[in-house]
Amino acid sequence: MNHNTPKISIVTVVYNGAQTIEATINSIINQTYKNIEYIIVDGDSNDGTQDIIKSYESEISKWISEPDKGIYDAMNKGIDLSTGDYIWFMNSGDEIADLTVLEEIISANPGSDIYYGDTVMIDSDGTEIGNRRLAPPEHLTWKSFKKGMLVSHQSFIAKINIIESYNLSYRFSADFEWCLLAIKRAKHITNTHRTLSKFLDGGITKQNIIPGLKERFRIMSKYYGLIPTCYNHIFIGIKFFYFYTKNKRF
Known part of the structure; x- marks a missing residue:
């Protein structure tokens, strides 16, 4: 791997995303960083996606539809x-924050195992709503x-060699465990101190908030223990209520 210009595999998953996919594609193919492998996985869309x-197609490295x-x-x-040194999921409706992010x-910080940053929420028109409710920590473990x-x-x-497949026993929160396990394996983690992505509000996680939270509780209990997880949820609940009261969103 060339630490100065590693290959970044960016993956977009989409199903019937005709209203959202184009903004996602443009945020990726117009990056100033050029060593990108762009992959789209379509779930056999039937809406023009x-x-x-x-x-x-000329800007996309690989795409499948099934x-x-x-x-x-x-x-x-x-x-x-993916055949890159790193992998980044940017699903339909989401966008890389700006065109110079990767470069x-x-x-x-060449050679890090993980790069992380903040997220801005956007609505269906691409208008910024505000930062995500949970802010990234200064030092991620x-x-x-x-x-x-x-x-x-x-x-x-994340570097491709520290990640594994998503656990399909979780329908809504497998990304929580996937990121957690990658962090456990990482030796060098970089806080970029910048916004990396724009996240479309109202996606699958928000649409299934209760089952998603139940799955997340199970994952947290598995890795942190039941009693500590119950204890931490007191503070999680307080912060959630405060944020919702102040911002009328979650």
Whole structure:
């Protein structure tokens, strides 16, 4: 691996995303950093998504379209197709924060196992709503997630050799465990101190907030213990209520 210009595999998972996929594609193919392998995994869309993908085919390294067993199955297909040194998931509707993100973070801290940063929420028109409810910690360790998923999956770039497949026994929160395990394996983690992604509000996680939180509780109990997880949820709940009261969103 060339530490100065490692290959970054960026994977976009989409199903019937004709209204959102183009903004995602443009945020990736127009990056000033050029050693990008761009992969799109489409779940056999029937709303015109495939036509949009085809219109950008010359800018896309690989793309497939076939039925899947859910978002994490599709993301596992993306992992299998990736040949880069790093992997970054930027799913339909989400965008890289600006066009110089990759060039700047890689050149500033070459060779890190993980790069992480903040996330801005956007609505369906691409208008910024505000920062994500949970802010990234100054120093990220696997124990940081005791307080919740402090780093958004869209603002988490990991070396391919420290990640594994998503656990398909979780339907809504497999990304929590996936990031946690990558952090446990990482030796050098870089806080980029910048916003890395724009996250489309109202996605699958928010649409399934209760089952997603139940899965996340199970994962936290598995890695941190039941009693500490129950204790930490007191403070998680207080912060959640305060944020919702102040911002009328979560």
